[in-house]
Amino acid sequence: MSMTRRSMLAAAPAVLSAQSRADKLKVAFIGTGNRGSFLLRHGLELADFEVVAVCDILPDRVDNAASAVAKKGGKAKTYTDFRKMLDEMKEIDAVVLATPDYTHREFDIEILGRGKHLYAEKPLALTVEDCKAVAKAAAAAKGVFQVGFQLRHDPNRNAAMQWIKSGKAGKVLQCHGIRHGGDLPRDIPWYFDKTKCGDIVTDQGIHILDLFRWAVGKPPLRCYGDGGTTLFVNDPPGRTVMDHYSLIYEFEGGAQINFSHHYFDPPGFTGIQERVFGSEGAVDLPKAEFAPRTERKRIQLEVPDAGKDSTYMSLAAFASNVMERKRPLNDAQSALEATLVALMGTKAIYEKRVVTWTEIAGGS
Numbered sequence: 001m002s003m004t005r006r007s008m009l010a011a012a013p014a015v016l017s018a019q020s021r022a023d024k025l026k027v028a029f030i031g032t033g034n035r036g037s038f039l040l041r042h043g044l045e046l047a048d049f050e051v052v053a054v055c056d057i058l059p060d061r062v063d064n065a066a067s068a069v070a071k072k073g074g075k076a077k078t079y080t081d082f083r084k085m086l087d088e089m090k091e092i093d094a095v096v097l098a099t100p101d102y103t104h105r106e107f108d109i110e111i112l113g114r115g116k117h118l119y120a121e122k123p124l125a126l127t128v129e130d131c132k133a134v135a136k137a138a139a140a141a142k143g144v145f146q147v148g149f150q151l152r153h154d155p156n157r158n159a160a161m162q163w164i165k166s167g168k169a170g171k172v173l174q175c176h177g178i179r180h181g182g183d184l185p186r187d188i189p190w191y192f193d194k195t196k197c198g199d200i201v202t203d204q205g206i207h208i209l210d211l212f213r214w215a216v217g218k219p220p221l222r223c224y225g226d227g228g229t230t231l232f233v234n235d236p237p238g239r240t241v242m243d244h245y246s247l248i249y250e251f252e253g254g255a256q257i258n259f260s261h262h263y264f265d266p267p268g269f270t271g272i273q274e275r276v277f278g279s280e281g282a283v284d285l286p287k288a289e290f291a292p293r294t295e296r297k298r299i300q301l302e303v304p305d306a307g308k309d310s311t312y313m314s315l316a317a318f319a320s321n322v323m324e325r326k327r328p329l330n331d332a333q334s335a336l337e338a339t340l341v342a343l344m345g346t347k348a349i350y351e352k353r354v355v356t357w358t359e360i361a362g363g364s
């Protein structure tokens with residue numbers, strides 16, 4: 001029986017989904033704690049992912065991850081040693097890595113060296129040298145490397161950034177951000193140890209600094225700032241990370257980032273603000289709003305995929321980047337610059353002086 005064009009079109013989705021089932025990426029999740037289990041939840045929603053293995057050094061976390069896979073009708077092998085997992089399961093195409101920050105250099109380089117596609121959590125690493133080593137490994141790798149700067153894929157922020165990049169906000173003059181909240185979660189001890197997380201600019205503020213550096217379109221020339229621990233002194237005991245700081249970055253041509261981050265905020269008082277002020281008007285990134293500079297009005301920007309979660313969107317982009325061999329928006333180079341911007345800010349605060357991009361990045 002011959003098929004009409006209409007019936008062929010109607011049949012197409014079924015054919016495509018059968019094909020995509022066969023073409024699914026075999027994915028392993030390493031580090032299934034706070035962030036890893038959130039990534040897994042979204043990864044399990046992706047038609048392009050087949051989660052074949054989960055790994056964490058803590059057996060109960062691996063078991064929870066395997067149960068989450070089973071609840072979605074899948075089956076994942078469980079491991080407490082990721083090297084053993086990668087040795088045994090050669091069929092793994094891609095890895096999603098969410099282990100603590102101090103492991104990133106070593107684990108990223110090893111996984112990339114084994115030829116796997118890698119979605120690795122931020123920051124790139126905790127020192128300039130280590131960041132450059134990861135970026136170098138990514139440049140030489142067979143696989144696609146994408147870093148967990150998922151806010152670049154947040155539908156509102158992404159639409160706002162497209163608006164800025166199209167020139168509709170004019171010349172970028174100032175990026176103003178605040179990230180005010182309560183203190184870090186007490187059940188994740190390494191968050192409070194700056195040798196393990198690089199302190200709160202590199203571990204937390206980095207997301208917003210990444211968006212702002214992207215908005216300006218180049219790295220800053222110099223930076224200065226102030227910060228420390230004034231409320232949560234030795235709380236929790238042994239704490240070495242700050243509880244507040246403010247940073248100012250200057251760019252060639254006069255643009256500026258002005259960013260304030262602290263943990264003193266009463267619930268619902270200020271929260272998060274990310275605003276880019278241009279010569280034609282201001283853009284609110286999380287709200288995807290544009291306010292023309294000389295008029296009292298707001299323009300709600302068109303937002304493709306409005307309401308979708310940024311982590312879901314970032315993982316979906318990773319899948320399509322792997323399948324279509326595309327360069328990720330949050331690739332090694334952008335992650336290198338974002339992490340160096342954070343390390344630069346931290347150095348300026350610790351050393352109470354102006355720090356230049358040249359002294360941080362050198363020839364990068």
Ligand SMILES: NC(=O)c1ccc[n+]([C@@H]2O[C@H](COP(=O)([O-])OP(=O)(O)OC[C@H]3O[C@@H](n4cnc5c(N)ncnc54)[C@H](O)[C@@H]3O)[C@@H](O)[C@H]2O)c1
Nearest residue numbers: 031032033034035036056057058098099100101121122148
């Ligand atoms: N992109 C984001 O918005 C975001 C948010 C939170 C955390 N993160 C990042 O995610 C990563 C994990 O942070 P978290 O909050 O989930 O911390 P976490 O401590 O809750 O989770 C880390 C997990 O890694 C496991 N682990 C440690 N060493 C391991 C190893 N050798 N092999 C396998 N598993 C190992 C730990 O047992 C733990 O379960 C960090 O890099 C953090 O910066 C990103």
